[in-house]
Amino acid sequence: MTDPNRRPAISHLTDKRSKASLSRVVRKVEFPLKAAETPEGETPLPPNTGANYETDWARRYASRVTRRLALATLGKAVIQYYANPTIRGLDRLHDLDGPAIFAANHQSHADTLVMLTSMPAPWRHKAFVAAAADYFFGNRTTGALSALFIGAIPIERTSINRNTIDKAVTLLRSGWSMVIYPEGGRSPDGWGQEFRPGAAFLAKQAGVPVVPVHIRGTFDILRKGRNWPKKSKAIVNFGRPLEFAEEDNNRRFTRKLQAAVESLADETATGNWFAARQRAHTEDSPGLQGPDTAAWRRRWVLSENRDEQNETSRRWPYL
Template sequence: MSDPNRRAAVSHLGSKRAQRKKASVTRVVRGTEFPLRAAPTPQGQTPLPANVGSNYNTDWARRFPARVARRVARDTVARALVRYYAQPTIKGVDRLSELDGPAVFAANHQSHADTAVIITSIPEPWCNRLVVGAAADYFFGNRATSAISALFVGAIPIERTALNRRTIDKAVTLLRSGWSLVIYPEGGRSRDGWGQQFRPGAAFLAKQAGVPVVPVHIRGTFDILRKGRAWPRRARSVINFGRPLDFGEDENNRRFTRRLQAAVEGLADETATGNWFAARRRLHSADSPGIEGPSASAWRRRWALTEPPPTDGGPDSPAVAKRRWPYV
């Protein structure tokens, strides 16, 4: 082989070696980037904005100036609106006398009016250190609604459709540091006034933080601001607090969630019938009417909600001519 050809071959071989070395170095550098920097976004996916949705940072809303503004708004504007539109009757506050420290307040969810009713009904000291678990995709969709939700409601973003470690850690940290949490275990508002099956999120947060769960039942807010309605109308509401529930030694999240839902169903029975003793007996015998309502057509389910319950709380009340839900 002539010298020019040999020099060209050596040059080509050196170029290939240099390219392989460069590629190897690039792979090593890229391999060390992930723990130090955010992982690259997969092709075809758009990254979530830095301060929107579950990424929204609500720490500023728990500083002193924001807490003062929220308390003033709650005790003036919010209470006035709730008193006018919801005319609430608050029951079961005496059951909170056993509660010492923060708790998860777990309530059924009928409408957007629920949050205003519950944050103006929870007594001191819990109402002064209170956050509300709000749907990240709805209340934290943009920076304007995020700021309003965090400031005036005390909301923190909660993912409804997927597990998000950041939102879970934030809620648990707040509970451990003395903040109470309002959450709706159904995961969404009622479609027709009846409830939905509870999800284990509230149980999981309470167990991780080591705090009790207070079952809460809200009645009447569906008529105030039902799903799809843009403007509220006046209706009477009742909010009923139950005794705090603690995890049993051998109890997992699902079992606790079933017990929590049963407690809320017992409160619903108590509110509907007005008979505490009869409602407690049905709760202990696992015979409370379910909050999910009858398996029937839409008009029948709605009719069951509007019918008055038996006056003495029993299925054989002589004051009622025909049997009504939940005694049908």
């Protein structure tokens, strides 16, 4: 039985609704915590994020030295620990002179560090990376870190942005090499995706060759959706540079580039360069996309291919 003389609790001390949280206060406060509104009649400045992020400062001397030291020390150590990459095909680049576009398949975020630490020194030290504007340049912090440590520039994935294209072409013409992933995004399941014509367009506009590159093993290191890497074995295979011929158009050159990467993937998987070249000549190289079947079947075939590759060593052709 309740005591009729008992005083009720003081409501304003116990009612949670009356307590103003810090987040509510911050949301209500405008300037200086929030940018002031543009005066009426004035055109607002474009945001310094996404495709509008300016990266010229990342190619100045101090930034280049910082990036070079970071890649040679921490970047190299991290990649050696987690990926321990085997690098193949460097002899195919002996005749390459000047800037080039290095176009590789894209399995995970580990690809960029693997590429930048595996490329030969003349191109590695003067390279920039085509990075998704919506992901790497979504805010100023990630944009600054991406530009400084991997030399990234923003590239639109879903639309054509003349400013970003002109920036890439200008850098290529001025002696910088480019790392690009023609698939336009990371693999969702370990298999490749159809190449987009961006690399072909840039090669034609800048007049530079394209080096096909196949990267294997990075999906196991840092697959899409994983927040922390795990150790695996990576293989980077460089192909012969491709020139944009007079009879080529963007679509034809893109097919040629994808076929070259598929041949490199075949060579890496089988360890037999001669057989891979024969299949490439007859246009019978296994595709990067994998079987068109259920997701579980695609994962099973991929794991089966990995087991076969682990048991396969490089073999010289039988002559």
